[in-house]
Amino acid sequence: MRGATLWWLVFANGGNILVWYTEGSHWINMKPVLETLVDRGHQVTVLVPSASMFMNKSEPSRFSYEPFNVSVSKEDMRFSHFDVYLEIYIKFTSMIRNNIQNNLKFLDGVLKSETTMKKLKERKYDLLLSDPIYPGSDLTADILGLPLVFSLRFSIAHNWERLCGQLPAPHSFVPGPMSKLTDKMDFLERVWNFLYFALQDAVYDYVFWAELDKYYSEGKGEYPRNKKHCVTTHFLWTTYSSMII
Numbered sequence: 001m002r003g004a005t006l007w008w009l010v011f012a013n014g015g016n017i018l019v020w021y022t023e024g025s026h027w028i029n030m031k032p033v034l035e036t037l038v039d040r041g042h043q044v045t046v047l048v049p050s051a052s053m054f055m056n057k058s059e060p061s062r063f064s065y066e067p068f069n070v071s072v073s074k075e076d077m078r079f080s081h082f083d084v085y086l087e088i089y090i091k092f093t094s095m096i097r098n099n100i101q102n103n104l105k106f107l108d109g110v111l112k113s114e115t116t117m118k119k120l121k122e123r124k125y126d127l128l129l130s131d132p133i134y135p136g137s138d139l140t141a142d143i144l145g146l147p148l149v150f151s152l153r154f155s156i157a158h159n160w161e162r163l164c165g166q167l168p169a170p171h172s173f174v175p176g177p178m179s180k181l182t183d184k185m186d187f188l189e190r191v192w193n194f195l196y197f198a199l200q201d202a203v204y205d206y207v208f209w210a211e212l213d214k215y216y217s218e219g220k221g222e223y224p225r226n227k228k229h230c231v232t233t234h235f236l237w238t239t240y241s242s243m244i245i
């Protein structure tokens, strides 16, 4: 049934697409995708949190916005932004920790707001499009009964792509994003790349996925699924790894 809806979107004009909120380079990356969807006759609505730093509702655009309130302020978000390269690893880990807490408050703003959930149900969307760097779109799609499409810019050390998207990333050939390595690595760089993946996976398991699993378990009885809940509902991953510097 869900597959049928997707095929209908590919071959006919006028789908009603809901887009998950995102920030920074992920939003910059998402905008041309949305422009193309509008060009093809789809109606595009973007969820935007009240504490968004990069999404400007007043900017003229061809897609519409669905604002929702969050209990976090813009000031709280300023230092927890994902794309800031921090040299000091400890600081980085605490940033992820802080970030997941803010991300979950954002998710509360959608899932725990009766007003927003009622609106999302009434608007009869055909599809949820998401850059999954902000978690919860899979849970939201499941609750709304919508098919889900991912367009991910990148995640640190390709954690999402490898563990959720099942994309192969041999350590000797694929440099972890934000490791400052390129695809031309000497032996020591390859060793460092291997350690970098392992270290990031351990940090994310402990700091990020564990928190998310806890949230999902509270929200809906059947979560978490298969340890990494993100494996099951995905139809399509488009990644932009080639654009990573």
Ligand SMILES: *[C@@H]1O[C@H](CO)[C@@H](O)[C@H](O)[C@H]1NC(C)=O
Pocket: 056, 057, 058, 059, 060
């Ligand atoms: C948002 O867009 C409007 C209209 O283009 C502009 O006047 C305003 O300065 C922008 N706000 C921010 C925070 O960039």
Ligand SMILES: *[C@@H]1O[C@H](CO)[C@@H](O)[C@H](O)[C@H]1NC(C)=O
Pocket: 067, 068, 069, 113, 115, 116
């Ligand atoms: C967000 O908060 C404002 C002001 O408190 C309120 O007017 C608005 O209805 C709220 N929006 C939603 C979607 O709950």
